[in-house]
Amino acid sequence: MNVLGIETSCDETAVGIVQDGQKLLSNSVFSSMDLHAQYGGVVPEIAARSHLEVIEDVLQASLDEAALSWSKIDAIAVTQGAGLGGSLLVGVLTAATLAIVYHKPLFSVNHVVGHVYANYLTGGNLANYTYNQRSIEFPVLAIIVSGGHTQLAIFNNHLDYFLLGKTLDDAVGEAFDKVAKILGLPYPGGPQISKLAQSGDPLAYQLPEAKLTNPYDFSFSGPKTAILRLAQQEAGKDYNFPSFELKNYLNQSQKANIAASFQYSVVNTITKKVQKAVQQFRPSSVLLAGGVAANQELRNQLQKILSKENFLYPDLKLCTDNGAMIATRGYYQIISDQKPVDPYQLDILPNLKM
Ligand code: KG4
Numbered sequence: 001m002n003v004l005g006i007e008t009s010c011d012e013t014a015v016g017i018v019q020d021g022q023k024l025l026s027n028s029v030f031s032s033m034d035l036h037a038q039y040g041g042v043v044p045e046i047a048a049r050s051h052l053e054v055i056e057d058v059l060q061a062s063l064d065e066a067a068l069s070w071s072k073i074d075a076i077a078v079t080q081g082a083g084l085g086g087s088l089l090v091g092v093l094t095a096a097t098l099a100i101v102y103h104k105p106l107f108s109v110n111h112v113v114g115h116v117y118a119n120y121l122t123g124g125n126l127a128n129y130t131y132n133q134r135s136i137e138f139p140v141l142a143i144i145v146s147g148g149h150t151q152l153a154i155f156n157n158h159l160d161y162f163l164l165g166k167t168l169d170d171a172v173g174e175a176f177d178k179v180a181k182i183l184g185l186p187y188p189g190g191p192q193i194s195k196l197a198q199s200g201d202p203l204a205y206q207l208p209e210a211k212l213t214n215p216y217d218f219s220f221s222g223p224k225t226a227i228l229r230l231a232q233q234e235a236g237k238d239y240n241f242p243s244f245e246l247k248n249y250l251n252q253s254q255k256a257n258i259a260a261s262f263q264y265s266v267v268n269t270i271t272k273k274v275q276k277a278v279q280q281f282r283p284s285s286v287l288l289a290g291g292v293a294a295n296q297e298l299r300n301q302l303q304k305i306l307s308k309e310n311f312l313y314p315d316l317k318l319c320t321d322n323g324a325m326i327a328t329r330g331y332y333q334i335i336s337d338q339k340p341v342d343p344y345q346l347d348i349l350p351n352l353k354m
């Protein structure tokens with residue numbers, strides 16, 4: 001069964017085609033990131049306009065890459081939420097229209113859940129992808145770390161899952177992006193911080209850890225503010241000094257130490273919560289997902305504590321937003337007997353929760 005997945009929740013216009021929930025046939029992604037970089041974050045109107053401009057080309061590119069025509073597509077899956085309203089609309093209306101004109105069953109996917117399913121891809125036609133070879137067993141502990149979400153969830157099967165904890169303020173990727181901004185690094189900041197951290201001392205500064213009622217919840221605004229205060233102190237400025245000018249008063253070694261300490265603190269926080277969840281819920285498989293799953297230090301530290309579990313993370317190109325993860329998730333909804341949605345009724349859900 002070939003499922004075509006459409007993802008437009010943020011700044012990536014993405015269409016992927018996946019066979020039987022495991023074989024990657026195509027993965028076309030257009031990012032409007034360059035248009036947002038000068039603003040230091042995604043501008044919703046610009047993102048939505050860009051989706052409109054490129055969605056048809058991305059769709060065609062995906063079909064071409066898979067060498068398939070519409071007659072060979074069995075179902076369409078689309079991100080319904082969470083995400084930016086205007087961006088989601090482009091994907092949902094496109095998917096609904098295609099479902100109507102080509103008579104295909106349509107399935108709506110939760111974006112955050114979709115990220116987890118990038119781990120189910122075990123092979124494909126595309127060059128330069130690394131696939132997970134081990135099979136995934138329930139219960140699954142999912143660690144979803146992205147620019148918009150930070151969540152721990154347990155899946156008992158494809159349709160039965162519950163949230164253990166989530167961020168109460170900033171998502172982890174968002175915190176990386178904000179710290180990068182203080183250090184004068186371009187958006188998106190996650191990859192920049194991890195690169196700079198390689199030349200810094202992770203123990204140079206100790207950052208506070210939030211004490212939360214639910215031990216599985218996260219809070220990254222504390223560490224982020226601590227970084228701001230630290231940068232002001234290191235720059236010899238007081239707390240009124242504008243954060244965007246601090247970069248001019250910090251030398252390279254101070255910046256590297258700040259990046260390394262921040263990354264260390266965040267990775268340590270996530271790792272400790274995962275360790276606790278593993279002890280309590282004894283998952284058979286642990287799946288890392290979302291844009292921050294690209295972080296090598298996070299992968300390394302989790303691998304250390306998950307040596308006995310089946311610990312998987314997707315190829316770098318499948319960690320950030322893509323249509324293949326949506327197609328894959330759609331497939332598992334289909335084989336779990338979920339009914340298709342009515343394309344005439346499907347609405348976006350910008351605040352969709354897990
Ligand atoms: O999943 P994603 O593409 O978008 C959302 O759905 O949010 O994640 C993007 C986020 C950005 O905040 C980016 O800074 C972060 O993932 N990111 C990283 C790394 N690569 C991307 N964060 C830390 N280390 C990385 N290597």
Ligand code: ZN
Pocket residue numbers: 111115146147290291320321
């Ligand atoms: Zn995402």
